[in-house]
Amino acid sequence: MTPLKIYRTSAIIEAVTWGLLILGMILKYTGVTDAGVSAAGPVHGLAFLAFVVVTVLVWVNNRWSVGEGLLGLFSAVVPFATVPFEKAVARRGGLDGPWRTDVAPGAPAQDRMLAVLVGRPYASAGVLAVVVLAVFGTLLVVGPPFG
Template structure:
């Protein structure tokens, strides 16, 4: 899966889960039901964390500037902003190319780490998924961000 395809997919999933969470909040605060937030909240939290991980990987791989990378991370905080951000970055060529797996021994450590991660996509996806789930589980134990 190319950086463009995985970034686009996670941006869309993150935006859709924002919509589900907002719908759940509308249902909760209009007195209809609280189950929408109970269901959509964790799903959105997981999508948010996945988007953050993918943003960091693509940021490193495609050598985005610090400003562009931080803006990518910030786009997940604003409802539905991940999709327009992804589209803007794609238009400017920021998602072009494949994963950089061929780096020399003299490459910076971050490039060598990235090459290992993207060179073994299934193992890396498993490790990153476990890491996201551990963070997700910890956050579930801690509780919701605003009471």
């Protein structure tokens, strides 16, 4: 899966789960039911964390500027902003190319780490999934943000 495809997919999933969470909030605060937030909140939280991981991987792989990387992370905080951000970055060529699996000797540490991660996609996906789920589980124990 190319950086473009995985980033586009994760941006869409993150935006859709924002919509589900907002719908759940509308149902909750109009007195219909709390079930929407109870269901959509964790789903969106997981999608958010996954989007953050994918953003960091693509940021390093495609050598985005610090500003562009931070904007990518911030886009997950604003409802539905991940899709327009992804489209803008793709239009500028910021999602072009394959994953960088080969690095020159003496390359920066983040390039070497990225090459290891994308050179073993299934193992890396498993490890990253465990990390995301561990963070997610911890956040569930801590409780929802803002009460």
